[in-house]
Amino acid sequence: MQILDFLFSYGPWAWIIAGLVLLALELVVPGGFLLWLGIAGIVTGLAAMVQPLTLPMQWGLFGVLSLVAIFAWLRFTRSRPQVNDRPYLNRRADRLIGREAVLEDPIAGGYGRLMLEDTVWRVAGPDLPAGTRVKVVGAEGTVLQIEAV
Structure with missing residues (x-):
């Protein structure tokens, strides 16, 4: 319930703050996915500032942006050739x-x-x-x- 109170009291700024917290967590717990969740949170907050959105629409936008960003990043990184200056290092x-x-x-x-x-x-x-x-x-x-x- 506190999360909903926080979202209602701060509105779009709550998404931006949450996005920044997720970006900071990415520095502590590396893995790559918190980066994209943080960016999706910031974009959701900016979108809510420009166009007033209901809370379910904000969550939906956040979810869609998160999934699109993560899948796009995975597709990009897996399609890149692995460049290695020592291909037989452990072989x-x-x-x-x-x-x-x-x-x-x-x-x-x-x-x-x-x-x-x-x-x-x-x-x-x-x-x-x-x-x-x-x-x-x-x-x-x-x-x-x-x-x-």
Whole structure:
């Protein structure tokens, strides 16, 4: 009941204040959606100042503006390509696909070890003797899939 009393006593300013509070909350609790609710509240307050609206119409305008703003933002952000200067940052094994190396230890039973760059990797592939030149053709987690060159 206090919310309705607040809305009736301050009219359009209540929407503007609520919008500003939502914008301030966005700074504390980031997530993106409070930003659009705050903007919708401010626009609703400005619309109520320009054209007198009943309370149900104000709530309806606020709801429609909120939904439109959130859905438009989600559509915009999901359609943008993800630009990354380090596409293999947390996928070191994928970065090694296509590299060639020489086996120091033989592969027996389908698994072995291979030294690439500064790391010893577990490798899976056909049984091969030490000294065989191999190529990395895939990765499953931290196990490199190899084949003889």
